[in-house]
Amino acid sequence: MAEKRYAGKWIFWGVFALLVAVAVFIALRPDPVWVSLATVTGGELEVTVTEEGKTRVKDxxxxxxxxxxxxxxxxxxxxxxxxxxxxxxxxxxLPAGVLDARSRAEAEAMVGAARSALNSARQKVAMARAEADLADKELVRLQALTDAHFVSDERLQQVESAADRAQANLRSATFDEEVMAHELQAARTRLEVSAARSSGNGAxxxxxxxxxxxxxxxxxxxxxxxxxxxxxxxxxxxDPSALEVVVDVLSFDAVKLSPGVKVRLTGWGGQTLDALVRRVEPVGFEDVSALGVEEQRVQVLADIVSPAEDWRSLGDGYRVDATFVLWSTEDVLQVPSSAIFSHKGKDHVFRAVDETAELAEVTTGRSNGLYTAVSAGLTAGDRVVRHPDRQLEAGVRLRER
CATH class of the missing domain: 2.40.50.100 (RNA polymerase II/Efflux pump adaptor protein, barrel-sandwich hybrid domain)
Structure with a gap:
């Protein structure tokens, strides 16, 4: 009986010590770290640049x-x-100007002066005509006497010359009369035709x-x-049917674009449209963002290649969201970019294995900012920690939020 009691004590104290040890271990064990986990999957991945643009008629x-x-x-x-x-x-x-009192008085005086000049020219015409008639009659009389040899040839030539001069003076006086008549007409027109007194005649x-x-x-x-x-x-x-899209792109992103790059147009109120980059302007300009930051931007021109009936309601100066596709693949293993961090000069992630953090080195590829392609180090279905804390280490217990 004593031996049984002695063995029972040892069993009791052994169990008690074990329970104490377990309690101490649980009490001293670090609490699990709350984390957000993401599953590594395969699928399509695109590297894009999205900016706001507007439509514009080409020509x-x-x-x-x-x-x-x-x-x-x-x-x-x-x-x-x-x-x-x-x-x-x-x-x-332009309509004729309105004559003020001074201008009208001057115009009336010019009409009077032109009328007097015309009368003077007419008198000169009458005088020149009389002289021409007299010279013609003298020429006829002397020509009749020439046949009887009563007038010398020299005298006849003098009379003929005088008759020619008289006719020339008559023509000159007639021209002066016509000039004076036109000047009188011009003076009357200036006086009579104005914005206030328009005759309304003539085409x-x-x-x-x-x-x-x-x-x-x-x-x-x-x-x-x-x-x-x-x-x-x-x-x-x-021509509103010949539209192009103008997008102001940051110069940092513009150097990645070239003619032929695919563009998706959204945010204009209709279905997604396809376009192609036609030209990247070689000259940039300075612009101020909504936050007041000075930025260097470059204009990029794109042509819409979708059927015209898909964007018939799109007009000149409409706003669109332009997404430039720099790189794309249909099937690639990808992980959230927030899960990747640098450790000893290489990319790593924390992989969740049996609710424990495991440090895994990965080989990364292209990234669109949200997801990054992974070519080695992970397999589809693995779960990785998003936004790992600096205090997170390999072997630490994890608990998903």
Missing amino acids: RYLVSSPVAGYLHRVPLDVGDTVTPGQLLTSVEP IEKVAIQSPVNGAILGIVRKSEGVIQAGEPILEVG
Whole structure:
């Protein structure tokens, strides 16, 4: 009996010590670290650049006034279709100015002076005609006496010369009379024709402003009638079915683009459209972001290649979201980029194995910022820790949030 009691004590104290040891181990064991886990999967991966852009008609024509004059009101509205040679509006000569009291008095005086000059010219014409008639009669009389040898040849030549001079003086006086008549008419016109007193007689010349292309009105700079100067813009014409997309891209991203790069257009209110980069401008410009940061940007032009019926409702100046596809593959093993960190100069992740963190070296490839391609170190189905804490080490127990 004593031996049984002695053995029972040892069993009791042994179990008690074991329980104490387990309790101490549990109490001193580090608590598991709460983490977010992600599953390594395979699938499509794209490296893209997304920026906001807008549509623009490729060929735009700014129609200007070829001459200075009075512009007629433009009867068309934005969006109206036009054809080559269609009359858009017209420009007339400027109306005559209004004469003030001083200018009218001067004009009346000029009319009087011109009238007097015309009367003087008419008197000179009458005098020249009388002299020409007298010279002609003298020439006829002497020619009759020449046959009877009563007049010398020298005298006859003198009379003929005098008759020619008299006719020339008559023609000159007649021309002077015509000049004075025109000057009188000009003086009367200046006095009688003005913006306040217009006769309204006679045809007015008009310069027709015609459409240069087949398309639609994109904008009207000057719709109301009024005085316009030569070269002043009137309206803008273009073909709205020939659209291009203009995107301002950061110069850091622009160097990765080239003609032929695929573009996806979204965010315009319709289905996703396909486009191709046509040109990357060689000159950048400075722009200020919404946060006030100065940025160097480059304009990139893209052509829409989707069927026209898919973007029929898309017009000039519409906003779009342009996603440039720099690299893509249909099937690649990928892991969240937030799970990768550098350790001893190489990329690593913490892999969750039996709720324990295991440090695993990985070989990475392309990344789009959210996911990174992995070519070695992981297999599909592995679970890795997102945003690993610096204090996280291999062997630490994990608990998923």
